[in-house]
Amino acid sequence: MTTDILKVRNLKQYFPIKGGILGRKVNDVKAVDDISFEVKEGETLSIVGESGCGKSTTGRAILRLDEPTEGEVDFQGQDLLALSKKDMRRKRKDLQIIFQDPYASINPRQTVRQILSEAMEIQDVLPKDKREARIKELMKTVGLGEHQIDRFPHEFSGGQRQRIGIARALSVDPKMIICDESVSALDVSIQAQVLNLLKKLQRDYNLTYLFISHDLGVVRHISDRVLVMYLGKIVEIADKKSLFDNPKHPYTKTLLSAIPVPDPTKKKEQIVLKGDVPSPIDPPTGCRFHTRCPFATDKCVEEDPELRNNDSLMQDGHRAACHYIEEIESGEMKPNY
Amino acid sequence: MFIYTVRRLIQTIPVMIGVTLVVFLMMHLIPGDPAQIIAGESANEQQVEQTRERLGLNDPLPVQYGTFVGNAVTGDLGNSIRSGRAVTDEIGARFWVTVELAFYSTLLSIFIGLIAGIVSATRRNSPLDMIIMITALFGLSMPNFWLGLMLIQYFALNIEWLPVSGWGTPQSIILPVITLGTAGAAIIARMTRSSMLEVIHQDYIRTARAKGVKERYVVYKHALRNALIPVVTVVGLQFGVLLGGAVLTETVFAINGLGRLVVEAIGQRDFPIVQGAVLILALMFVFVNFIVDISYRFLNKRIDLD
Amino acid sequence: MDNLKDNDTKTIIKVDDLQTSFFTHKGEVKAVDGVHFDVPAGKTLGIVGESGSGKSITALSIMRLIEAPGRVKGGSITFNGEDLLAKSEAEMRRIRGNKISMIFQEPMTSLNPVYTIGDQIAESYQIHQGLSKKQALEKALGMLELVGIPSPKARLKAYPHELSGGMRQRAMIAIALACNPELLIADEPTTALDVTIQAQILGLVNDLQKDLGMSMLLITHDLGVVAETCDYVAVMYAGKIVEYADVNTLFANPKHPYTVGLLKSLPRHDIDQEELEVIRGMVPRPDDLPNGCRFAPRCPFAREMCVERLPDLEDQGDGNQVRCWIHTDQWDGPEVNVRDDYGYSESTQS
Structure with missing residues (x-):
């Protein structure tokens, strides 16, 4: 029943930076840096993260709107990155995209x-x-x-x-739609209408959505599973409920605590991060979140954590990329603000 | 900034190569035998052959080009056919006259153009704005030789305030500079106006007002510097256009400038002069554009190429 | 209209029947149409609404920064006992950036790209306190420290494009607070920022407000931001305030159908919702406003009287002021509990 309609393997998207007197390539913006995930048929997988985390780049890379640097994008059993330009155009019949600003992507004279x-x-x-x-x-x-x-x-x-x-x-009868911040520019009352429409269409046509958004409220509403990105890497992926109720990565926790709740009686403890997101040109070594993480140790500076599950703490399929899931959970490690 | 300047300088090299190549090929693309032309129409077979040998025209083209560039760099552009003097000497004195004319005209265009543009933009849709913009349209569509003739007719012949022709005295400069500078002033006025109107609606202008900045400073400090960025490009192009446009103005006012020299040289088929003059003008144009790019970078802090 | 607060708190600004219109070739567009509110000293009033509600125009009207073809047509704005609308332009300039400051939504475009951050902060001191450039820059340095910009000395000489969005908004705040204003107007100050940066900026503004004893007018579309930062809330719809209450009352007991609809259509990250309740239809065009209650065409409870007559903003005796016939004794329909009964009977939506 739950076959994977889309499998992304080791996807990398680097954008060269030119500089110096002769304008040679001096470095790369590592917008998406080696990520892998699957989307199941008929589900909504959301990619969330802040600006510059690589979420939109991922969507564009899957559709080959930018040519990815490396990796595999398996859609319905076919590697999209191996297709010729012509075959790729045909394939877009099954894999459509809706952008944030529809006005910029439709011909105003039609x-x-x-x-x-x-x-x-x-x-x-x-x-x-x-x-x-x-x-x-x-x-x-x-x-x-x-x-x-x-x-x-x-x-x-x-x-x-x-x-x-x-x-x-919808006109071409797609199997899957990538929604890139599709409701972000809309007012709340209109946003709700469009969200409800998207949900209804999914039921009626058995559509699969890859839903890219920075708005966790919207994501909680529409998703089955959620993937959190930070600086080009996946930091956590889980079922919606598991992610919102039981987040394991310190970044996910911060992100959730930072969103203002429309309920003045719920004055909760906010984790306020220090500083800005570092540049994706020279991302931090090891865990990319270590420069802002209240739990970071030397190990985090040196070793890149893998996405992993701990079945005593997390649901099946819930994975987080943190060295210290257990220690933070048990309270053995204290945050260092 | 330094790296940017150096890089921009390096980028002019291919342009210069292109310019010299085109100028060099001019000699070979014009119909007829260059040696025959240079030796003169009455020269016999032997003289032509000697000339060919002397000028190295029997060498393969790349070698000839190398020699041409080598000579040009050391200031040797050959000799005029008519006078037999070195081309650099012939051009030398008259080049500065033209540069002077173009320079003063550019200054005039900038001065009038900026003021008119700012006034127009700040009093948008007022009668004054209309008058300025209609005048600018006239200035733009008037051929400058005609304007020159009209100015001579009125100021020199009718009321006799200014001399009919010549160059050098302050009075004699006025009419040619107005003639040459009017179109530029009109272009800059229109450009400044539209650029100002765009800038005046930017968020940072609202920020300045919200800070309590006086309207005068909002316009001249916060808006103008941003609005100038596109205008600078036009000014640079304009200077190049003026160098070329000087030909007509110099003819109308009988000024002994480079433009007139070129016209005469063409009439007399004095190709080394034409070649030399075109080369100098082209290099001048490259140089001005280089200056424009540098000042553009200076005004616009957002260009972050180094 | 100012009867909901204890009278011992001083009112810093009182807006009365404010009307701001834009006069276009198509006719008059009433962007703000008879708005009343006041901000108690040291408190934060939030104005919430969707695009086109007139909330930003209200803010700009207070600053007297409405540009042609717009004009403040009527009403009064009393700031510290003086009517701002009666002031000359020169008097107004001495108030802007000094007594009343403003920060804007887009930190990317709200700073002048060709001047350094230091110059732009220093300008406020030069204008309002007559300081020399050198003295002003010294004070600017102090402001950069206050708003938490790292290595402030170096940042003083930085151009806006060299800073991140969050840092630029901090710089904007430094400009706004330079002269220690009594009222800060923040127009969507965090809308363009990421949530973690939003949390930093809201925290900063809240702390500074307490330290400096400012009053604040916060314009936003985000009910979450309102709940976390405001003391009082005015909900605006199509140029009018439809509900006004203190923040706890508003969220616990919203009375206007629009407020209720807005809260119900908001997807939340902290609770599960099956289907979102929506507000049917669209905001009316400002040049084509309904005659009666402006929300009537979209309201699930609307009756003939709502379409025909505009209700007043009336005090409910429990802290709310609501502009809705349901909450008056003239209501001629069946008894309604707006919060529980909200929704459209048939599937008329979308």
Whole structure:
């Protein structure tokens, strides 16, 4: 039942930096640095993290919007990185993406009808004479009116434009959709509408989502599993419940404690981190979080921790990349603020 | 900053090579035999052959190019066909006249253009703004030789305030500089206006106002320096355009500048002069653009190339 | 309208019937339409609302920084007993950045890219305290230390692009607090920042507020930020305040259907929610506002009277002020518990 629709293996995405008098490559931005994970068919896996952690880069690398430096992206049994450009274009029929700002990714001079029929045309999904009916059906599905079919993107509000983006992704009948901060720019009341729509579509069409977001509230609402990234690495991955109720990595804990809760009676203890995220150009050695971690030791500076599970403390499938899961849990190690 | 300057300097090398190559090939691309042209139309077969030998025209092209560049670097651009004097001497004195003309005209364009642009932007959509922008449109669309003739007609002939032609006395400079500088002033005024309007709506301008900064300082301290960044590029290009545009102005005002020299040389088929003048103008243009890039970097702290 | 607080607390600023409109070729757009509130000295008032609610325009109106084609059309803004709307531009300049300061949402674009951080902080001292450049820079250094910027001496000479987003926002705070203002207006100060940096900045602002005894007006769309930092909250919708209460009352007992809808549509990281309750439809366009209650077209309880007549912001006697017919004795519908009954009966959503 739970087959993996997407398997990412040792994915690396480095962006060269040019400098010096002759403009040669002097270093790399290690945006994504050797990550592996799977997405199960029909589930929503969310990637969360702060800006610069590599979450959006991961989504783009999977779709080969940027060509990854290294690794394997196995989608439905095929390595996407080994496909020719042409085959990759065909493959995008099954693997769509919705961006944060739909306005930037749709042609402002096309009407909704043109946008949707062009998408179907490119992937050749339906005979021409059936497309019109399908476009109307799609518009209804995403909650737009049929009478809006000949309108241009600027005539819609932000939430409606995001619905156009969703309709375009759906038009080619994909198996999986990567949502890159798709609801981040929307007001709360509109965001809730779009989130509910995404959930409904997932049920109706058995879609798989890779949901990239910085908003942990949204992530808790929509995900089955959650993956936390920090500076190009996975620090923790788990079932939603396990991650939110029983976070094990100090970074995940900090992240959760930093979000303001809309309930003034819940004045909780906040862990406030020192400093900024270090530069991904020369990331810290060992555990990348050690420069800001209240528990860091010499071992953390030297050794890169592996993602691991401790079955007495964590659910099956819950893994965290920390040397001291047990010691922190037992209280043996005290935070050093 | 230093590394940036050095790198920018190194980047001009390929441009210079390109320029010298084009100028060098000019000799070979023009119809007819260069040796025949240089030896003169009445020269006989033997004289032409001697000339060819003397100029090294029998050598393979790359060798000739090497010699050409080598000579040019040491200041030897050959001799004028007509006068027989060294090209560098012929060009020398008249080059500075043209540079002077272009320089004063650029100064005038910047001065008038900036003031007009700022006034226009700060009084957007006012009658004054309209007047300035319409005037700028005129300045831009008027051919400068025509403007020159009109200025001569009025100021020199009708009211006799200023001399008709020449160069050197302060009075004689005025009309040519206005003639040459007007189009530039118009371009800079329009550029400054649109750039200012863009900058004035930036968040940091609101921050300055929220700090209690006087409106005058908001405009001249916080907005202008940012607005100048795109304008500087235009000024640099403008200077190059002026060097070229000087040809007509010099002819109209009978100024003995480089432009006029080139025109005469072309008429007399004095190719070493043409070649030398084009080379000097092109190198001047490369140099000005280098200065523009450096000052651009100085104004815009965000360019962080080193 | 100022009757909900104990009268022994001093009011630092009192906004009364503020109206700010934009006059476009399509006609008048009422961005802020009759807003009342006051900020008690030393306290924080949060103004929450979605885009287009008029919350930022309210803030800029207080600073008198509304640009053409906008204009403050009416009302009064009383700051320390003086009406800001009656002041000359020169008088207003002496207040801005001195008595009332403001920080903005985008630390990336709110600092001038061609001047150093030190210059930009020092400018406040030069303007308001007439200090020399050298003295002003010394005080600027002190401010950088105060807002927790590491190696402040070096940062004094840094340009904005050389700092991270969090550091830039700290620099903005340093500029705003340079002259020890009585009121700080923070317009979405942490919206552009990551959560861990947001926590740092909110913590910093809270600490400084206590140390310096400032009052604060916090403009935000984030109910979480409101709950953690504000003492009082005004909820704005389409140019009007629809609910005003102290923070505990508002979250424990929200009364306006919009407030309730907003809270219910917010996905939370700290509790499980199955389906989010949504607010149907969209915010009305400011040039095409409903005649009656502005929320009526989206309100699940709306009746004819709501569509026809605009209710007043009325004191509920328990700390809330609510602009809703349900909470008046004129309500002609069945008894409603807004919080429990919220929701649309059929599947009319999306």
